Amino acid sequence: QLTNKFYQKTCPKLETIVRSVMTQAIAKEARMGASILRLFFHDCFVNGCDAGILLDDTPTFTGEKSAGPNANSARGFEVIDAIKAQVEASCNATVSCADILALATRDGVNLLGGPTWNVPLGRRDARTASLSGANSNLPGPGSSLSTLISMFSTQGLTARDMTVLSGAHTIGQARCQFFRNRIFNENNINASFAGLRQQTCPQSGSDNTLAPIDVRSPNSFDNAYYVDLVNKQGLFHSDQELFNGGSQDNLITQYSTNAALFASDFAKAMVKLGNIKPLTGKNGEIRLNCKKVN
Numbered sequence: 001q002l003t004n005k006f007y008q009k010t011c012p013k014l015e016t017i018v019r020s021v022m023t024q025a026i027a028k029e030a031r032m033g034a035s036i037l038r039l040f041f042h043d044c045f046v047n048g049c050d051a052g053i054l055l056d057d058t059p060t061f062t063g064e065k066s067a068g069p070n071a072n073s074a075r076g077f078e079v080i081d082a083i084k085a086q087v088e089a090s091c092n093a094t095v096s097c098a099d100i101l102a103l104a105t106r107d108g109v110n111l112l113g114g115p116t117w118n119v120p121l122g123r124r125d126a127r128t129a130s131l132s133g134a135n136s137n138l139p140g141p142g143s144s145l146s147t148l149i150s151m152f153s154t155q156g157l158t159a160r161d162m163t164v165l166s167g168a169h170t171i172g173q174a175r176c177q178f179f180r181n182r183i184f185n186e187n188n189i190n191a192s193f194a195g196l197r198q199q200t201c202p203q204s205g206s207d208n209t210l211a212p213i214d215v216r217s218p219n220s221f222d223n224a225y226y227v228d229l230v231n232k233q234g235l236f237h238s239d240q241e242l243f244n245g246g247s248q249d250n251l252i253t254q255y256s257t258n259a260a261l262f263a264s265d266f267a268k269a270m271v272k273l274g275n276i277k278p279l280t281g282k283n284g285e286i287r288l289n290c291k292k293v294n
């Protein structure tokens, strides 16, 4: 069972350290808040929030970093390492990498203008990571609404949780390979938006060129992602699936006009996301270096 005051006595400066490193990282590059939020999502969906995603591959072991959804895509590891170094200097061998990632995620969202929330703590770090789990549990950008609902349901999250957590796409960037098919071949897309993105991502251009996911305000954690969807400006096929005549349309419309509702539902859903199968008690370990097991 996770608790809010887990490190109150053993590492009182923890939250101050995380906040200060995240403040510097985001001042340097706003996108870092998005990248760390995505790391947390990809961690929690694979064997729970156990910092498995932070483990480097070794000559004998290939982990989550190399999985399809993460390779050449997941980023922000060096910021987590910088936080971990300061936390270790302040309270040695006490705070898990999984908890640092949960706190850094909360602060990244908040520093970009999103809500804040209390982060339940006490997670421990995995001694292993799951390449196959990362390849099978994480939804892809071509997913249908029913696939999205069922993949979140497997993790104990409702369709409403899925729809509000997808609001994370109000920040951050994506590579052309994940949305080229949509901007050239789909019909439920705003024509001038498709044209704009086609300029960045021509048919025969690089797969790795970046475009903002939220066309309105990619560095602000606001409800503009839902305004995009209502205007058929969702970047991924999977985004627009949430507003395409199906069960989530009504909720999308509500979030598009009610920023406060989105902010408060998002904060609650992030706590649920962070509660997915944590290692606690004597399970797992407190990793000394987030990149490798002790």
Ligand code: HEM
Binding pocket: 031, 033, 034, 035, 036, 037, 038, 041, 072, 073, 074, 075, 139, 140, 141, 142, 143, 148, 165, 166, 168, 169, 171, 172, 173, 174, 175, 176, 178, 236, 238
């Ligand atoms: C619902 C199913 C989801 C799908 C299919 C999906 C898919 C994707 C894809 C394909 C990218 C672009 C990756 C790249 O270009 O390298 C992306 C980026 C991102 N995703 Fe998702 N995602 C989903 C849900 C979520 C959730 C639940 C969160 C967090 C709570 C999240 C947070 C992000 C963020 C913040 C970025 C931008 C990262 C950056 O700029 O570094 N996504 N997502």
